Amino acid sequence: MIRTLSFNVGDVFCIASQLAWAFYSLASRKLTGHMDVLTALGWCSLCGTAGTAIYGIFSHTLILSPLPPVPFLSYLYITLFGGIAANVFWNIGVKNVxxxxxxxxxxxxxxxxxxxxxxxxxxxxxxxxxxxxxxxxxxxxxxxxx
The missing domain is CATH 4.10.860 (DNA Excision Repair, Uvrb; Chain A)
Structure with missing residues (x-):
């Protein structure tokens, strides 16, 4: 039965993202023991951005395009609150519990x-x-x- 299982690319990406999140959570616990939460988040973000950029370059899917003001403000809001603030609070939680x-x-x-x-x-x-x-x-x- 296991040999007949088939996965599409989305399945593989979903599993990979869960594994990456588990690794991030475990690594952030170790990192926040040696540095403050913002520094740990900065390093993790830098590594994640580099990995995403490398994938985009080699898969020819990296597209840089200018954003008009309103979409740029939406992007900035999502980045600050949905990305940075959420991860800071997550890292604080992981560090504490x-x-x-x-x-x-x-x-x-x-x-x-x-x-x-x-x-x-x-x-x-x-x-x-x-x-x-x-x-x-x-x-x-x-x-x-x-």
Whole structure:
């Protein structure tokens, strides 16, 4: 059965990204023991940017294009808050409680997305979303207290 499994490129990238995140979480714990969180994030970001650029160059998919002001401000916002601030807080969490406890709280990401969608875009929250959020809260509670 295992020999008949087939993976497409997206599957491989998804698995690789999860492995990279696990490696990042473990490495950031070690790094933040020797340097402050921002310095560790800077080094990790530099390595990630270099790896992405190298891939883009060799796969001929690296495209640099100027952005008009509004899309540039959107890009800047996502970079500062969705990238830098989020990773700083993640690294602080990993430094304080470790990668295994921190990773449990990644399960709240879809719940926060649901709430943000409701508050920002007035997306409706249905019964299935409420049940899903409840299952997430119960799972995190059982994992951290069980």
């Amino acid at each position: 470790g990668p295994s406890v921190s990773s449990v709280f990644l399960n709240f990401t879809p719940v926060m997305g649901m709430v943000a969608g409701y508050l920002i875009f007035a997306d409706p929250i249905g019964l299935l979303q409420i049940i899903g959020a409840g299952v997430i809260f119960v799972g995190v509670y059982l994992t951290t207290h069980g």
